[in-house]
Amino acid sequence: GxxxxxxxxxxxxxxxxxxxxxxxxxxxxxxxxxxxxxxxxxxxxxxxxxxxxxxxxxxxxxxxxxxxxxxxxxxxxxxxxxxGVRELKGTTHRIIPDRIEAGTFLATGAITNGELELIDCNPSHLSSVTEKLRETGVNIETTGPGRIKVRGSEDLRAADVVTKEYPGFATDMQAQYMALMTQAAGTSVITEDIFENRFMHASELMRMGANIRIDGARAIVTGKTRLSGATVIASDLRASASLVVAALVADGITVVDRVYHLDRGYEKIEEKLRSLGAQIERLK
Missing domain, CATH: 3.65.10.10 (Enolpyruvate transferase domain)
Known part of the structure; x- marks a missing residue:
């Protein structure tokens, strides 16, 4: 109407x-x-x-x-x-935890071979991500209601992934997973089945030393590669997250430009990462 x-x-x-x-x-x-x-x-x-x-x-x-x-x-x-109803009334509602932010921190723990626990998340919303990370050799366990612990592995294994609608592997985790696969032994094929032209972060990861080849809707990642710090440009929200994740294991200093994309989906991510031991700061 x-x-x-x-x-x-x-x-x-x-x-x-x-x-x-x-x-x-x-x-x-x-x-x-x-x-x-x-x-x-x-x-x-x-x-x-x-x-x-x-x-x-x-x-x-x-x-x-x-x-x-x-x-x-x-x-x-x-x-x-x-x-349809004639009118709505006010209410109080607590929104669900951000499963993509949670997934990003799972990828962070995995790529750094670290150990961290996520609190106030919803493990059932993360099943496609946790299953794929386990396939790569990452140790993930549910430690209680709304809690997940991730332990990285020195022997990450390459694993293919295809992005799908929920409950499949989320397209919003594709870029972070690509960063992780640069540190996995072997060749992984990442197929983007949701959005076109969503591999813009690949060229920035390649600038850092990643071995990635784009073939239409597929990105072929060969690892393990040694990443080095570089000045890179974030093209969108999840691309910026992937560059931060990759920078955590790169040699030297990485500068991520256009981080206003990052702020759309992550609140004070640099403070959270610093609390975990990362050397990261926001440049004014």
């Missing part, structure tokens, strides 16, 4: 009041699912979302909307049904 147009490079949408509808997503999309779910919560009538994203963030949003008075069913499955 909305009118949508593009004007001078901006998308403008307007509606007096939305009406329920059946929406079939051509491609699974987390943000798309969440946006339509929120809109449908206050639309007249019933909305059914088909081929919806199943990520934990979608489930978490649905739970909050329901606390506010929405009627959302099926979140976490490919079919979500929403009965």
């Amino acid at each position: 909305a009118s949508v147009r593009t004007e001078h490079g901006y998308v403008e949408a307007a509606a007096a009041r939305l009406r329920g509808s059946e929406i079939l997503f051509d491609k699974i999309t987390v943000t798309g699912t969440e946006n339509v779910m929120m809109a449908a919560a206050l639309a007249d009538g019933r909305s059914v979302l088909q081929n919806a994203a199943c990520e934990p963030e979608v489930v978490d949003l649905a739970e909050m909307l329901n606390k506010m008075g929405a009627k959302v069913e099926g979140a976490g499955t490919p079919t979500i049904t929403i009965e």
Whole structure:
């Protein structure tokens, strides 16, 4: 029921009041699912979302909307049904832990052959990452409710990975995993099945000495390679995280430029890494 147009490079949408509808997503999309779910919560009538994203963030949003008075069913499955209501009320809700930040720290512990414990995470949301890290020789154990301990290995093994929608291996962990594979013995093939052109960090890792070859949607990483510090440029949020992870094991000093990308998804990451013993500082 909305009118949508593009004007001078901006998308403008307007509606007096939305009406329920059946929406079939051509491609699974987390943000798309969440946006339509929120809109449908206050639309007249019933909305059914088909081929919806199943990520934990979608489930978490649905739970909050329901606390506010929405009627959302099926979140976490490919079919979500929403009965529109006239209004929503305020609520208190604690959002779920960031599984990608947690996964990034797991990769950090693995690549540095260190030992660290994550507190207040959700191990069930990290199963695809922990299973893949175990395949490479990393020791990971659940030490209690909301706690995971990672111990690195001196004998990391190369392992292929393909990014998939949840519960598969998250595309947002692809760059960090590539950094890890530079330190693993053997050749690993990383296939990006979600986004196009998401290997921009590979050239920066190569600047640091990594042996990586790009073949379409595949990155072929051969290790173990000795990385050296360099000035590198972050092209996006997860690319910047991968460069920081790689810098932790590189010889010399690495300078990561455009870290405003990093700040979009990691709060005070340099302070957290320093607390673990990393020599890292933010340049003003």
